[in-house]
Amino acid sequence: MKTSIVNRLRLLLLIPLIVILVLSAILWTFNLRELNNYSDEMSVLLEKRNQLRLLQHAFEGEVSELRGFMAIRNEAFLASIDARKEETFKRLKTYSNLPLTEKERTFIKEIERDIHIYNDEYVPHGIKLAKAVNYQTISQLANGDGLTKFVNSIRSRLEVQMEEHTQELSYAQVVHKNFIIYSLGGFLTVLLFIVGLSFWVTTRFGREIGQPLHKLTNSAQRLSEGEYEPVTLLDRNDELGQLAQAFNQMIKDIEEKETDLLSQNQELTAHQEELYAQQLELEEAIEKLTEKENMLMRRNQLSTSLTTDIEVGNMLSKALDSLLLLTHSHTGAAIILDEKIEGRIASCGLSTEQIDKLLNHLYSGMSGRAIQEKSVHTLERPALAEEQAHHDAYPVHDLYIPLLNREGDVMAILILTRLSGIAFSPANIDETQALARQISLAIENAVSYSKTQRAYSINQAILDSALEGIALIGTSGEMLAVNHAWCEMYGLEKPEDIAHISPNSLNTKIRQRLKYPDDVFSFYYRALAGELDETEELTFEMVEPSYRVMKMYHQRVASEHGDTLGWIIVTRDITREYEVDQMKSEFVSTVSHELRTPLSSILGFVEIMLQRKITPDKQMRYLNTIYKEARRLTNLINDFLDVQRMESGKQEYIKKSIRLGNIVQDVIQLQQTSSHHIVFQQMTEKDVIMADCEKIQQVITNLLSNAIKYSPGGGTITVTVDACATRPQDVCLHIQDEGLGIPEEAIPRLFEKFYRVDNSDRRKIGGTGLGLAICAEIVKAHNGLIHVHSKLGEGSTFTVSIPTSIGEAPLSEPKSRPCSLPPSQPQAAVTQENQEFIGHILIVEDDESLRTYLSEELGNSLLRRGIEIKSVSNGEKALQSIEQIPPLLLILDIMLGEGKDGWEILKEMKRTEKLHSIPVVISSALEEKEKGYGYGISDYLIKPYPAEKLTSTVWNLLQQTNQEGHVFIPEEKEKEEKGE
Numbered sequence: 001m002k003t004s005i006v007n008r009l010r011l012l013l014l015i016p017l018i019v020i021l022v023l024s025a026i027l028w029t030f031n032l033r034e035l036n037n038y039s040d041e042m043s044v045l046l047e048k049r050n051q052l053r054l055l056q057h058a059f060e061g062e063v064s065e066l067r068g069f070m071a072i073r074n075e076a077f078l079a080s081i082d083a084r085k086e087e088t089f090k091r092l093k094t095y096s097n098l099p100l101t102e103k104e105r106t107f108i109k110e111i112e113r114d115i116h117i118y119n120d121e122y123v124p125h126g127i128k129l130a131k132a133v134n135y136q137t138i139s140q141l142a143n144g145d146g147l148t149k150f151v152n153s154i155r156s157r158l159e160v161q162m163e164e165h166t167q168e169l170s171y172a173q174v175v176h177k178n179f180i181i182y183s184l185g186g187f188l189t190v191l192l193f194i195v196g197l198s199f200w201v202t203t204r205f206g207r208e209i210g211q212p213l214h215k216l217t218n219s220a221q222r223l224s225e226g227e228y229e230p231v232t233l234l235d236r237n238d239e240l241g242q243l244a245q246a247f248n249q250m251i252k253d254i255e256e257k258e259t260d261l262l263s264q265n266q267e268l269t270a271h272q273e274e275l276y277a278q279q280l281e282l283e284e285a286i287e288k289l290t291e292k293e294n295m296l297m298r299r300n301q302l303s304t305s306l307t308t309d310i311e312v313g314n315m316l317s318k319a320l321d322s323l324l325l326l327t328h329s330h331t332g333a334a335i336i337l338d339e340k341i342e343g344r345i346a347s348c349g350l351s352t353e354q355i356d357k358l359l360n361h362l363y364s365g366m367s368g369r370a371i372q373e374k375s376v377h378t379l380e381r382p383a384l385a386e387e388q389a390h391h392d393a394y395p396v397h398d399l400y401i402p403l404l405n406r407e408g409d410v411m412a413i414l415i416l417t418r419l420s421g422i423a424f425s426p427a428n429i430d431e432t433q434a435l436a437r438q439i440s441l442a443i444e445n446a447v448s449y450s451k452t453q454r455a456y457s458i459n460q461a462i463l464d465s466a467l468e469g470i471a472l473i474g475t476s477g478e479m480l481a482v483n484h485a486w487c488e489m490y491g492l493e494k495p496e497d498i499a500h501i502s503p504n505s506l507n508t509k510i511r512q513r514l515k516y517p518d519d520v521f522s523f524y525y526r527a528l529a530g531e532l533d534e535t536e537e538l539t540f541e542m543v544e545p546s547y548r549v550m551k552m553y554h555q556r557v558a559s560e561h562g563d564t565l566g567w568i569i570v571t572r573d574i575t576r577e578y579e580v581d582q583m584k585s586e587f588v589s590t591v592s593h594e595l596r597t598p599l600s601s602i603l604g605f606v607e608i609m610l611q612r613k614i615t616p617d618k619q620m621r622y623l624n625t626i627y628k629e630a631r632r633l634t635n636l637i638n639d640f641l642d643v644q645r646m647e648s649g650k651q652e653y654i655k656k657s658i659r660l661g662n663i664v665q666d667v668i669q670l671q672q673t674s675s676h677h678i679v680f681q682q683m684t685e686k687d688v689i690m691a692d693c694e695k696i697q698q699v700i701t702n703l704l705s706n707a708i709k710y711s712p713g714g715g716t717i718t719v720t721v722d723a724c725a726t727r728p729q730d731v732c733l734h735i736q737d738e739g740l741g742i743p744e745e746a747i748p749r750l751f752e753k754f755y756r757v758d759n760s761d762r763r764k765i766g767g768t769g770l771g772l773a774i775c776a777e778i779v780k781a782h783n784g785l786i787h788v789h790s791k792l793g794e795g796s797t798f799t800v801s802i803p804t805s806i807g808e809a810p811l812s813e814p815k816s817r818p819c820s821l822p823p824s825q826p827q828a829a830v831t832q833e834n835q836e837f838i839g840h841i842l843i844v845e846d847d848e849s850l851r852t853y854l855s856e857e858l859g860n861s862l863l864r865r866g867i868e869i870k871s872v873s874n875g876e877k878a879l880q881s882i883e884q885i886p887p888l889l890l891i892l893d894i895m896l897g898e899g900k901d902g903w904e905i906l907k908e909m910k911r912t913e914k915l916h917s918i919p920v921v922i923s924s925a926l927e928e929k930e931k932g933y934g935y936g937i938s939d940y941l942i943k944p945y946p947a948e949k950l951t952s953t954v955w956n957l958l959q960q961t962n963q964e965g966h967v968f969i970p971e972e973k974e975k976e977e978k979g980e
Contacts, residue, residue: 009205016197023190031183038176045172048098049165055091056158058084059115063151066123070130070138078127085119107161114154122147216247223251312336312446313343319439320346320414326435327399327428329416333358336412337371341447351386358415370400371410376433378424387419394421401432403440412443464495469571472557475564477528479506489542489550489571515541520552527554528567539574549578598629634944639770641927652930653692653781657805660687660696660731661721667700668719675714678704683722687731690805695778702771703735703798711739711795730784730801742790750788751776837958840868842887844878844905845923846897854891854923857947858954867958875900879908886918889957891950894924906935919957923950
C-alpha cells in the first residue's frame with residue numbers, strides 16, 4: 001500500500017526545507033562572527049584615533065594657554081593651564097587602557113614621558129619667566145632652548161600615529177568588503193541550489209499529483225456541462241483513488257435526483273418572486289421611517305442647540321446647518337439686522353464676495369421685500385457664475401425667511417438656496433416657518449444675553465480699572481461683588497474669591513491689615529445701618545503688607561422707586577497725597593525759615609545803616625552781608641523757578657561742547673573754604689560733553705555745596721573726573737565727602753523734590769529739599785545718570801555720568817572761566833573806545849525801582865558817549881516812543897502788567913519796515929530764550945543778572961558796524977500767533 005498524498009507531500013517539502021535551513025544557518029553563523037570581529041576592530045581603532053585627537057587638542061590647548069600667559073600675564077590663563085593639563089593626562093590614561101600593540105604601548109609611553117617633561121620643566125620655567133617679565137629669556141626658551149621643537153616633536157608623533165590608525169581603519173574596511181563579496185557569492189550559490197531543488201520538487205509533485213487532478217478536473221467540467229461521464233483512470237489506493245470513486249458515485253446520485261430537483265426549483269422560483277415583492281415594500285417603508293427619524297433627530301439637535309448654546313454666532317451657525325439639512329438646501333446665510341451684535345452673520349457655501357454683496361443689497365430685492373412684508377418669499381432664478389459648477393442647466397431656488405421678535409419686528413433673516421433645480425414645496429415652507437418661530441425666540445434670548453454679558457463685562461472692567469477698592473454690599477450686609485483693587489487692599493487673590501470665603505475668615509484677613517480695625521468696622525456697620533451721612537469719610541492706616549494711608553466713604557444704591565438695593569463702600573489709597581501734604585507742610589515751614597532768615601538780616605542791617613551813623617568799614621561789611629543774603633534769596637527763588645519750569649517742560653537748554661574738568665575746577669575755586677580740603681583729580685582727558693554750561697555748573701555747585709554743608713566737621717572732599725566703568729561712552733564725575741552719610745532707607749527718595757532726610761543733625765543744617773531734585777532733572781535732560789553710594793557716619797559719594805561728545809571742545813575756550821561770566825569787563829571796553837553816538841537807548845520796564853537802577857547803570861557808562869537813556873513803563877508808551885524816534889537799542893521786559901506785553905511789542909516792530917534793524921535785548925525773569933531768539937532778538941538776559949553784564953552787552957551791540965539784531969518772525973510762527 002502506498003503512502004498517502006499528504007505524507008509524500010510533507011516528505012517532498014521537508015527535505016528541501018531542512019537543506020535550506022542548514023545552509024542558511026552555516027552562512028548566518030559565519031557572517032555574524034565576521035561582522036562582530038569587524039565591529040570590534042573598527043570600534044577599537046576609532047577609539048584609539050579619537051583619543052589621540054582629544055589628547056592632541058588638550059595638549060595644544062595647554063601650549064596655547066601657556067603662550068597666552070607668557071604674552072599678557074593674565075592670571076586666568078594659569079587656571080586654564082591646570083585644566084588643560086588634567087585633560088591631557090586623562091586622555092593619556094584612556095588611550096593606555098585600550099587594547100594596544102607592543103608598538104603602540106611603546107609610543108604612548110614615550111608621549112607620556114615627553115608630556116611629563118613639558119609640564120614638570122618647561123611650564124613652570126615659562127610661568128616663572130613670564131611673571132619676571134623676562135622676554136629675552138622667554139625668546140631663548142622658545143627658540144634657542146628648543147621648546148618649540150620639543151612641542152612640534154610631540155605634535156608630529158601624535159599626527160603620525162593618528163595617520164597609522166587611519167590606515168588600519170582603511171585596511172580593515174577593505175578586508176571586510178572582500179568578505180562581503182565572498183559571502184554574497186556563497187549566498188548566490190545557496191540560492192541557485194534552492195532554486196534547483198524547488199524545481200525538482202515541483203516536477204515530482206506535478207507528475208504524481210497534478211496529472212490525476214487534471215483528469216478529475218476535466219470530468220468535473222464535463223459534469224457541469226451536463227455530461228455524466230465517470231472517471232476512467234484510477235487504479236490507485238491513495239486519496240485520489242478514493243476521490244475518483246466518490247466522484248463516480250456522485251454522478252450516479254445526481255442523475256437520479258435531477259428530475260426531483262427541477263420540479264422543486266420551479267416551486268422555489270415562484271415563491272422567491274413573491275418574497276422579492278414583499279422585500280421591496282418593506283424597504284420603501286423602512287426608507288420613509290428612516291427619513292422621518294433623521295428629520296426628527298435633526299429637529300431635536302436644532303432644539304438642543306437652541307436651548308443649550310447662548311453664544312449668538314454659534315447658535316446662528318448651528319441653526320443654519322440644521323435648516324440646510326431639513327430643507328435639503330445647498331447654501332445659505334443667517335443675518336441679524338442689528339449691526340452692533342457680534343457674530344451676527346453665519347453662512348454656509350458662500351464666498352466672502354457673495355456675503356458682502358448680500359449685505360450691501362440686504363434691504364433691496366427679495367430680501368428687502370421679505371423684511372418689509374415680514375413674510376416668507378421664494379425666488380426662482382438662473383444660476384450665477386459661481387453657482388454653475390454644480391448644475392449648469394438647473395434653475396436656482398431661494399427661500400427668504402424673516403425672523404420676528406416678540407414685538408413683531410424683523411430682527412434677522414434666513415436665506416436658503418437649492419442648486420438642484422427642485423423648488424421649495426408648501427410643506428417645506430410651512431415646516432421652515434414653524435422652525436423659524438423657534439429660532440427667532442432662541443436668537444432673541446441669545447442677543448439679550450449677549451448684550452447683558454457685554455454690559456456686565458464693561459461694568460466689571462470699569463470697576464477693575466478703578467484705582468479705588470470698591471465693594472458692593474447687599475441689604476443684609478453680605479458681600480456681593482468687589483473689584484481687583486479691593487482684593488489687593490484686603491488680601492484676596494481675585495474678585496471671584498468673595499463668593500467662597502466665609503464672613504469670619506474675611507473679617508480676620510481685614511483685621512490683620514489694619515492698624516485700628518475697630519474704627520473701620522464701626523464706620524462700616526454704621527454706614528450700613530444708615531447712621532452716617534453719605535458725605536462722611538474715614539481716614540485710617542493699613543500696616544500690611546506695607547504701610548498705607550486709606551480713605552473710606554460710602555454711597556447708597558437705590559432702585560427707580562427709591563428702595564435701598566445695597567451699599568457701595570469705596571476705599572481709596574491716599575498714601576501719596578498724605579505724604580505730599582506732609583512734605584508741603586514741612587516745606588512751607590522750611591521755606592518760611594529760609595526766606596525770613598536772610599530777610600531779617602537784610603532788614604536789620606538796612607535799619608542800622610538808616611538810623612545810625614557808622615564807619616565806612618562797617619558800612620562796607622554790612623553791605624557785603626546784605627549782598628550775600630540777597631544772593632541767597634535769589635538762589636532760593638531760582639530753585640523754585642527751576643522746579644516749576646522742569647515740571648512744565650519749559651526748561652530750555654543751550655548745549656555746546658565743553659570740557660567737564662574745566663567747569664569742575666571753576667566751581668571748586670568758588671567753593672573753597674578754610675574748614676574743608678577739596679582735592680580735584682582729572683583721570684581722563686576724554687571729558688568733552690555736549691551740555692548747557694550753566695546748568696552743569698549748577699549741578700556741580702549743588703553737589704559740592706551739599707558735600708561741604710553735610711560735612712560739618714570738615715575733612716577732605718575728593719572730586720574726580722574719570723571714564724565710567726559701567727557706561728564706557730560716558731564721563732563720570734564723583735564727589736566724595738567724609739560727612740554725616742545718608743541712611744539706607746532714605747536713598748530711594750533722595751532725588752524727590754521737597755524730600756529731606758528725617759534727622760535732627762540735618763534739620764539743623766537746613767535746606768529746602770530742592771537741590772538734588774533739580775540736579776536729577778538736569779542730568780536726565782543731558783541723557784545722563786545720577787546716583788549715590790553712602791554709609792551712615794562715614795560719608796557719601798555722588799556720581800554723575802554724562803555721555804561724551806563726539807567732537808572736541810573749542811580750542812579758544814578759556815581754561816578757567818566760569819560759563820556765567822562775561823568775556824570782558826564793560827568799563828574797560830568803554831574806556832578803550834572813543835567812538836561817540838547820537839541817539840538814545842529805550843528801556844521798557846514796568847518796575848519803577850529796576851527801571852531807575854538800569855537807567856543809572858547804563859547812564860554812568862554811556863552818557864559821556866552821547867547816548868541818552870530813556871525809559872517807559874508799559875507797552876503802549878514804548879511803541880509810541882519807538883515810532884516817533886527809533887532808538888539805537890531797545891531793552892525790553894516781557895511782562896509789563898496791563899496792556900501790551902513784550903512779545904506784542906516785537907510783533908508790532910516787525911510790521912514796521914524802519915524798525916526791523918533795531919537791536920533788542922530782552923531783560924526778563926522768564927526763561928524763554930528759545931522763543932526770544934525765534935523773534936530775532938540780539939540777546940536775552942534773565943533776571944537777576946550783574947549790572948555790568950547788561951552794560952557789556954549793550955556796548956558790544958552798539959559797536960557792531962553791521963547790525964544782526966533786527967527783528968524777524970518766521971511766517972509759520974506769525975500764523976500760530978494769529979491762531980490761523
